[in-house]
Every structure is written in structure tokens, then in C-alpha cells.
Amino acid sequence: MIDAAMPKGPLSGLLVLDLTRVLAGPYCTLNLADLGARVIKIEMPVTGDDSRQIGPFVGDGEGRTSAYFASVNRNKESIALDLKNPEDRVIFEGWLARADVLVENFTPGTMSRLGYGWEDIHRRFPALVMASISGFGQTGPSRELPAYDMVVQAMGGVLSLTGEEDGPPTRVGVSIGDLAAGLFGVIGIQAALLDRVGTGIGRHVDVAMLDSQVSLLENALARFQIDGQVPRPIGSRHPSITPFGVFKAADGYMVAAAGNDKMFLRLCATLGLEGLIADPLYSSNSSRCTNHEALKKIIEGVLALATVAHWLALLRGQGIPCGPMNDVAAVMADPQVNARDMLPDLPLPRGLSMKVARSPVRFSGAALQPVLQAPELDQHRAALLAELELSVAPRQFPLSRTKETT
């Protein structure tokens, strides 16, 4: 354990071995760490996790640190192991025998070629839960194809729904292809652990990034099947609730939403637009959806008369859902975000630090987990070998780039 004095999260006592690289897998195990699990990151010798080479960087040259890597791999330990090397396999298996969970995001087939496919793992470590996060899943014709975030955003349809009306396809501004798969990975792992309470037996959890995108399609699937129109990007409004979107006030953009007729009445009253309430063009949500363009013009005609701050105060006073359009700087300054302590300081090498987002899941009776520096490659080797009661002599890595374990 990194620090025995840390507050106990709900998953404290749980041991996770983490073979994952870059984002979907590391985000999964980060969330487990934020819940209190102990996560041991097993990296390729010499190069480590690919994301150690992905910017932005703090510092430069040999001493540079990837802030990308640091933010997703905080609160983890690191040991470098070559899973094709017999000595390293002994270390790995020593930890497998102690672990509750093994997480990997190699291309399907890789773990089997290493002798650590699910059948092997399950036979030798029957209580171990194993989670495999991959682009396309462990089955199906595309299972061995490589995938990255944007590939599954595109193939899963989310990209086809995002963007300006009649504009080009637009990426979701965060890596939702990876992040969603990581969250479903956490869900699968915890479900398998709950199941194990009764059975004592581990299960293999198979999460595909593509499947995860499809499961987020929400009502786009229903709209296509019912009205026969392929859903397209529609800018910044909701496809089936109106008014619900971005509006321009005198000094910038803001968001407001009226999810039902009662709320629409209240919005009209607040903006001095009572005339709309009985107008058949706007009296029901479905007529408002049909006439969304005209309605937006009417609403923006009023909003243009004052500032975002003015309108937000007024609408909030009436209980109407609304908010400012925050960029990252505004998010970091947001009073609610700070009151919730969502952006703690992450220590970086050389006494630096950076604010990172913590898990949004809060528990009664559990302090927030401390935010601990991401590991240097192989940083915890000696301690991890000592725990296994194996020799702590540091292994000599070749100076050249070794063959990857993939």
C-alpha cells in the first residue's frame, strides 16, 4: 500500500493488477483507485505506457514528464515487467495469486499468446476477476482490429450526431470513446466482484469501445426507427425537447432548458413572452420541436436586451434550468466545482503540481481519497518484490528499446 494512513474508500483492501496503456484501461483503473483500490501498474520495460510519450509535457528533454500520463495514472504503483521473460513471469504470477482483479487492454489474442488468456488465468486463479477492454470486443469479425478513441466515436455513430447543422462530422471534444469504455469496465469489474461474493469464482469481463459508444446512442436509435430519418448533427439543441439549448444574450452564449410544459410556462412568464403559451405553434413540446427555429429567434430577441449574468439570475430565481457556457478556465474558477473539491492538486516531479479532476462519486462516511503523484516507470519494484519475499536486486534492462510485449 502506498500510504497506510490514507482514508479508506469503499474499495479499500481490493488489489488490482493493471496491464493497461494509454487511456481506456488506465481511466478504468484510475476510477478503481479513486474508490480506494490498490492499483499496481505493470509496464513494458524501458518505454513503459505509451502515454508517457504523449503531451502536454512538464519540463523538457530527458527529464520531461507527461501531464497526460500523470493525470490518468496518479494513485498507482509501477513495476516494469517483460511478460515474455521467465523471471518477470514469476513476479507477475506472484502478484496474480494475491490480486482480486486483472485489467488489460491489449488487442484480443495477445493475453492468450502470453499464456495469460482467460482460460489459463481462470484455471490457475479461479477467484480472480479479469477485465479485457478492447476496441471491438473479444468476439466477432472485427475483434482483432486495432482501435483508438476517434475510430470508435466514428464507427459507433456519436460523431454522426455531433456538429453544426449541415456541417462536417465533429469529434466530441473529450475522448468519450475511451472514457465510456473505461467506465463500463469499472461497472463490469464491480459487478463480477459482487457476484464473486456469493460464488467465490471470478468472471471474465469483456468490454468493447465500439459497444460502449452504441450503448450511449440513447434516443437516436428510436428516432431513426420511428420516423425513418437518419439523425444528423443539429448543433446545440436537443433533438426531442424544445426549448433546450444554447442561446445568445447581449454579451455571449448561455444555456437554458424547459423540459416540460410547466417549465415552458414559467420560462415564458419570466421573459415576458406570455403570448406564446396559448399559441398552437408553441403550446406543446412536439409543436415547439417543429417550430424550434422561430422559437429560438423569439427567445433570443428578448435575451439580446441584457447580459448572461442578468438572465441567469432571473431564470434561476424562477427555478428554470440554465447556466453559463464555461470554458476550461471558467470551470476551474466555478464556485460549485471548487466547493465540491473536484480539482485537487496533483504533485508532479520537481516540486511542481497541477490541478486534476477527481472521481465524481462521493460516499457518506468516507473522506475523499488523497491525490498521489503518478509513478516513475518501475518506481515500486523493490517494494513490490519485497512484499512477494523475492530478491529485491534490480533487474538489468537492456539499454536499447526492448521488444514490446504486444
Add this chain to the structure above:
Amino acid sequence: MIDAAMPKGPLSGLLVLDLTRVLAGPYCTLNLADLGARVIKIEMPVTGDDSRQIGPFVGDGEGRTSAYFASVNRNKESIALDLKNPEDRVIFEGWLARADVLVENFTPGTMSRLGYGWEDIHRRFPALVMASISGFGQTGPSRELPAYDMVVQAMGGVLSLTGEEDGPPTRVGVSIGDLAAGLFGVIGIQAALLDRVGTGIGRHVDVAMLDSQVSLLENALARFQIDGQVPRPIGSRHPSITPFGVFKAADGYMVAAAGNDKMFLRLCATLGLEGLIADPLYSSNSSRCTNHEALKKIIEGVLALATVAHWLALLRGQGIPCGPMNDVAAVMADPQVNARDMLPDLPLPRGLSMKVARSPVRFSGAALQPVLQAPELDQHRAALLAELELSVAPRQFPLSRTKETT
């Protein structure tokens, strides 16, 4: 239980009482149902869940069914209870005494006013896990403000990162504000259940939609703090990996991604662009990020010579992550999506059916859960009262719209 013969998911045996409405909460409990939990949806008399009135609809007039409601509330039972009515409170509390989990997404303070705040619940049902999903969380200055998906997409910064370069802010095409909070809700509930295995004591899980958006900001936070530039929408490329994005081929858009130098070499070799490999403008990921526009033009110059299908076959043959740009129709026809049985048929009233997305989480040794029709409002009243051994006489609801429990 709806059907005792259904395959047992990892959460089978778990009983969830669901007070949630519209999307974040219902998506949370849908995911619990897909894992095998039994979910009893408790709705307001007469109107039920607001989303019963949100389109698209199947049929019209009085007999219409919301496909929006149906897809998110499949595999649940329904009973209509007015939590201000003493008789209904007895029924609710009878089920509370049997339940493992209570989920609600009212505005903070509502449950306390009903006498079911966490303190009350925990005192009377100490083993019960309670999850509250709200716009801004149970604490902080904005806690009582109402929020919808787009409000938190805007306030959490994701909207500020999505869209065309220099274009207006653009909504993510799915309700990621709701869906992310729903997934974090599942994660919090399962963590509390795992914790309960050791302690026997339930915890209160507090998930805010705004916090959930912030936790998805990923490397935008790091980029802002390191280079001091507020991250803006950048269309369809990755902010810190190049080439990684949407490219135009002869007959349409496609996606390709080279996440490291090795992959970039392979991409150049495949496209006949070996000249780029030694060019200092493109030899490292950071120089490629700087010169992304020129690089995109060079790549599209080659891609314009053939079709998407041609290039995808070629790139896939070389193990380069790539894919087509699928709209919803193409997703539904995708061989991998269908091989994974991601879009089963959901029965609808009057013998109709519609394809819906199932959970992307697969388990070894567990059959996929069957997909069961969403309930009519109060459909399971008699059976649910009989299970409590209370009178099964149907309660007479007033014919007019009752006061809401919120």
C-alpha cells in the same frame, strides 16, 4: 421477479427501488437491470415519469407510447405511489425494508422534505445503499439549482471543447451530461454494495452531473495549465496526437489514427508517403501536432485517389487503426455490432418492436439478459402489493392531474 426463468446476471438477487425520472437516474437503473438486478420503478400517480411525454412516440393520441421512455425503462417494473399519501408510504416503506438500493434524482432537499432524507433512511434501514444523482450534488452553493443535460455540458466545459475550429459551441450529439452521471451512479452504488459486504452498513452515494462532466475533461485541464491557452473546439482531430482524426477520401469521410511513431511509419509506408518519415516537420508527434494542417492536406491528397472502402482495407491490413464514419443506419447494419448482439429487439405495445442498445458489459458464464418491455404506469401494482402481503385492491387515483411529489 418479472420472470424467474431469465438468465442470471452478476447482480441477480439485488433489489433496486427506483424513484428516478427522465434520463440520468433511469439510465443508471437500466444498467443495474442489464446486470441482472431487479428494478422497481416508483412513479408519480397519473403522470408517471416525465419522459413518458417525451417523443419520439409510437402510435398517437391516448394510446401513444414514448419510445424514449420505453428504451430507458425496459426490464423494470412499475408502481405508482404518491409519497405524500400515508397509505402509499406504507407500501414504499414495505419495499424499502426489502431493498438493497434506493436511487433518486430529485432536486437535493426533496427527499428530506418527504421524510426520506439520508439520515432518516439510514436510521431506519441501515443496510440500504442510497444513491442521489443531481445536477450539482448534495453540497455546495448551487446544490438546489435545477439542471438538465445541456446545462451541465455547458457548465462542465465539454461543450467549449466540441465543435468546428472558430465555430459556435456545439452540443455532444448524445446526452452525455445525463449518461455519464448515470454511469458514475452505477459505479458508486456497486462500490457501496462491495463495502457493505464487509460492514453490513449502507452508504449514501452522491453523484453530481456537473462533477461527472468535469471528471471527463481529461487532458484539457492539463493543456490549459501547462501552455496557458484556453482549449477551444478543434473540429475532428485529437488535441495532442497527430495524425488522429477525420479525413476525406474520394467518396466520403473516414477516420484514421496513428498513436505513436511506429504507427506513423506504417501509415506513411502504406500511403506511399515514406518521404515524410525523416522530415523534421513530421518526424515526432509534437512536430506533427504543430504542422497538423499541412500533414492533413498531404494525407488527403493521397486518400482522394480512392474510396473509403479501398483505404480501410489497405490500412486494416497494416494494423493501422481506422474506420468508416457510420451514421445510425450504418451502425445498425454494422457486422461487428450485430455479431455482438448489441441491438436486440425490445417489445412495444400492440405487438410492435424496436431495436435498442443493450449494456456493453459482457461476462463469461452469464447469458445476455433478455430485453423485456417497459412497464405501463402502475402495471405491477397488484403483484407488488401481493408480495408485501398487503391488500391488492387497486387504489382510486383522482382523475385530475395530482400534485407532483417534487
